[in-house]
Structures are given as structure tokens and as C-alpha cells.
Amino acid sequence: LRTVDKIAAPISPSADTARALDAADPLRAYRERFVLPEGIIYLDGNSLGALPRVVAERIDACVRQAWGRDLITSWNKARWVDLPQRIGARIERLVGGEPRSIVVGDSTSINLFKVLAAALRLRPDRKIIVSERQNFPTDLYIAEGLAALIGKGHRLRLADTSDELASVIDTDTAVVMLTHVNYRTGAMHDMAELTTLCHEAGALAIWDLAHTAGAVPVELSATGADFAVGCGYKYLNGGPGAPAFVYVSPKWQAKVTQPLSGWFGHVRPFAFEPGFVPAQGIDRFLCGTPPVLSMLALEAALEIWEDIDLAAVREKSKRLTDFFIAAVEHLCTGHDLALASPRDPEARGSQVSFSLPEIGYPLMQALIDRGVIGDFRAPDIVRFGFAPLYVGYMDAWQAAEILAEILNTREWDKPEFKRRAAVT
Numbered sequence: 001l002r003t004v005d006k007i008a009a010p011i012s013p014s015a016d017t018a019r020a021l022d023a024a025d026p027l028r029a030y031r032e033r034f035v036l037p038e039g040i041i042y043l044d045g046n047s048l049g050a051l052p053r054v055v056a057e058r059i060d061a062c063v064r065q066a067w068g069r070d071l072i073t074s075w076n077k078a079r080w081v082d083l084p085q086r087i088g089a090r091i092e093r094l095v096g097g098e099p100r101s102i103v104v105g106d107s108t109s110i111n112l113f114k115v116l117a118a119a120l121r122l123r124p125d126r127k128i129i130v131s132e133r134q135n136f137p138t139d140l141y142i143a144e145g146l147a148a149l150i151g152k153g154h155r156l157r158l159a160d161t162s163d164e165l166a167s168v169i170d171t172d173t174a175v176v177m178l179t180h181v182n183y184r185t186g187a188m189h190d191m192a193e194l195t196t197l198c199h200e201a202g203a204l205a206i207w208d209l210a211h212t213a214g215a216v217p218v219e220l221s222a223t224g225a226d227f228a229v230g231c232g233y234k235y236l237n238g239g240p241g242a243p244a245f246v247y248v249s250p251k252w253q254a255k256v257t258q259p260l261s262g263w264f265g266h267v268r269p270f271a272f273e274p275g276f277v278p279a280q281g282i283d284r285f286l287c288g289t290p291p292v293l294s295m296l297a298l299e300a301a302l303e304i305w306e307d308i309d310l311a312a313v314r315e316k317s318k319r320l321t322d323f324f325i326a327a328v329e330h331l332c333t334g335h336d337l338a339l340a341s342p343r344d345p346e347a348r349g350s351q352v353s354f355s356l357p358e359i360g361y362p363l364m365q366a367l368i369d370r371g372v373i374g375d376f377r378a379p380d381i382v383r384f385g386f387a388p389l390y391v392g393y394m395d396a397w398q399a400a401e402i403l404a405e406i407l408n409t410r411e412w413d414k415p416e417f418k419r420r421a422a423v424t
């Protein structure tokens with residue numbers, strides 16, 4: 001980290017600067033731990049993390065031995081039964097959770113349902129769930145569905161802008177449910193400040209860390225967050241549809257229950273009792289049988305983080321995104337492309353978004369066709385994720401060069417780039 005600090009913030013973006021920054025990158029060696037196809041610049045690790053090399057052998061070993069030969073005995077023998085807690089412990093370090101505050105399983109959407117229900121049970125006299133209109137839609141949809149299910153008049157109150165949040169949190173607010181890093185713009189909330197604001201109003205704070213875990217170190221414990229959820233397949237590289245995580249502050253673990261009271265959340269799942277008795281602590285936030293193959297992939301991916309200095313990850317993420325912004329603005333002059341992410345790296349997660357009215361979608365398809373993989377988010381955002389463990393400064397420079405070429409030649413203006421696929 002110290003070596004990088006000697007180089008001034010990238011002022012004159014060029015291939016030479018990129019080379020120098022890559023050479024001084026303390027995380028450079030981690031790139032080798034991932035499978036990165038030749039000819040591809042992968043800037044979508046915020047949507048689906050790249051494949052860690054170790055995953056294939058781990059899954060293969062499971063299929064051949066633990067599942068293939070040892071069959072059901074592997075629940076004990078290979079400790080499959082402990083996977084939710086074991087993997088949770090690895091995530092605790094990345095997000096500043098206390099020991100035994102996180103378990104892994106289900107999806108982010110489902111975990112959000114559990115913690116939101118749990119939080120609402122802790123504030124029975126209040127009916128308002130505060131969030132943002134710009135939040136990732138599944139979070140809002142889950143809140144809507146849960147409110148309808150409870151049927152006691154709970155409703156969502158949405159702030160139109162982040163600045164408006166302070167004024168919409170009041171003494172009717174049961175829960176404030178926010179995503180720490182905005183999926184579209186990469187704008188980042190001050191978790192400590194908003195959690196305090198929320199507690200001052202007597203409400204509980206739920207943080208969605210989908211675009212945070214593995215990119216921006218946070219301190220759930222120190223900030224006093226009540227609940228959190230997050231994604232396994234983005235910066236944690238757990239693979240498509242990887243299980244998600246759920247955090248419950250130790251101050252609530254013995255006091256709350258959640259409605260998806262499946263047998264893995266029971267105090268004695270193998271006693272097969274007809275009545276539900278919640279497990280001690282965080283385990284009561286589990287529901288059913290863990291998806292072992294997906295869990296093993298995520299566990300292997302998380303081992304990479306074991307001795308990584310999280311401050312170095314954040315430092316690289318800020319420099320890399322700064323460098324990309326500078327490169328794009330230097331190379332793409334004269335085009336209608338506006339930075340949609342905060343310019344201040346302290347207020348930004350590990351992605352850079354530009355708004356391109358009209359041409360965003362075909363432009364991204366043209367980029368992908370040239371091997372630069374980012375993604376498009378309706379209505380006008382092209383989004384580039386910078387996973388600090390495997391993306392380098394030369395990737396950023398080359399991506400900016402290709403982007404400039406496509407804009408200059410109007411390569412995006414081809415019919416094949418305008419056909420919308422199901423997943424953008």
C-alpha cells in the first residue's frame with residue numbers, strides 16, 4: 001500500500017500511468033487466483049464475480065468423493081452441516097460483524113424478508129418502513145409483499161433522494177431499510193451516520209450490502225447496525241446464484257424470531273419435534289437444507305480473502321475507479337456521456353456509471369462485442385464494476401480506449417446491438 005501512496009493520484013491518464021500503477025499494485029498477485037478468459041476485460045464483477053481457480057477442484061472433489069462415495073455420511077464427515085456458520089464466519093471479517101453474527105443461505109431477497117419481518121416484530125407499534133425510490137427493486141418488492149402478508153397497514157415510505165432520508169425518518173418509522181452502495185450509480189451512504197439517525201428516531205436499521213461486501217470494508221458492529229443482508233455472487237465470487245448472507249446484531253439475536261421457521265432454524269432439527277423452537281443465536285435465521293455445491297464454491301472463493309488487507313482493497317478500488325473516470329473523460333471528449341457516479345471516491349463504491357441517454361444499451365452491446373464486459377441498467381446507465389482482486393489499471397485504460405473508439409466510429413449504431421436480451 002505504501003508504494004502506491006507514493007504515486008500521486010492519477011492526473012494524466014495514459015497507458016504508461018496504467019503500467020506504473022499496475023506494477024505498484026499490492027494486490028496484483030491475486031489476479032492469478034481467478035480464471036480470466038483471454039481477450040476479455042471483465043468489468044462486471046459487481047453483478048457476477050469471476051471464477052476463482054480453486055472452485056473447480058473443490059466442486060470436483062465433492063462430486064467424486066464427498067457426494068459420490070461418502071454419500072449422506074458427508075453431512076457429518078465433511079461437515080456439510082456447518083457450512084452456513086463456517087462461511088458466515090469468513091464474511092464476518094469482511095463486513096465487521098461480531099463472531100457468530102452471520103450465517104449463509106437462501107438468497108438476498110429471502111434473507112431480507114426474514115430480517116424485515118424480524119425487525120417489524122420488534123417495533124409492533126410502528127407501521128412505516130423507510131427506504132429509497134432508487135433502492136434495488138427486489139428490496140422494495142419484498143417489503144411490499146411482507147406488508148401485504150402482515151395485513152396490519154404497514155407501508156413503505158420512499159425518499160426520492162438520499163438527502164431527503166433524514167426528513168422522512170420519524171417516530172412512526174419502524175425500520176429503515178437501505179442499500180449501502182447504490183446498484184445503479186455506485187453512490188455510497190454513510191452507514192454510521194444514517195444508523196445513528198435511525199436509532200435516534202427509535203427505528204431499526206437494515207443494511208443491504210450486496211454491492212459492499214468484498215469491495216468496501218464496513219463495520220456493522222461498530223456502527224450499531226441492527227440487521228444486514230448481502231450477496232454471495234457479486235464481489236465475493238461465489239458463482240451464479242451463490243447463497244447470500246444474513247447478519248443479526250448480537251443485541252437482537254435472542255429477542256427476535258423470523259417467520260421462515262424451517263427445520264434448520266430449529267434448536268434440535270434432528271429431534272423431529274412437531275413444534276418449532278428457535279435455535280440459539282443467529283442459527284434461527286436459517287431455514288432449510290443448504291445447497292451444498294453452491295456453498296462449497298462460495299467457501300472456496302472466500303478463502304482467497306483470508307489474509308487480504310481490506311484497507312488495501314478499498315484503496316485500490318478508489319484509485320482504479322478514479323483512474324477509469326479520468327481515462328474516459330480524457331479519451332471520450334465531445335460525446336454525450338455524463339458521470340452518474342459520485343466524483344468523490346469517498347462517496348463511491350467500486351463501480352463507475354455513466355449516463356448515456358438513447359444509446360446506453362447498444363453501446364454496452366458493442367463494448368461486450370469487443371470484449372469489454374460491463375452492463376446496462378435501464379433507462380440510460382452503462383455500468384462498469386471494478387473488482388479490486390482481479391481488475392487492473394491497464395484493464396481500465398484499455399476499456400476506456402475501446403469505449404472511445406466505439407463512440408468515435410458510431411459502432412454502437414448497428415441493428416444487432418439494439419435487440420434487447422432478457423438479462424441486461
Ligand SMILES: *Cc1c(COP(=O)(O)O)cnc(C)c1O
Binds near residue numbers: 107139179183244
Ligand atoms: C444484487 C442485489 C440483490 C439480489 O437479490 P437476489 O435475491 O440474489 O436476487 C438484492 N439487493 C440488492 C441491493 C442487489 O444489488
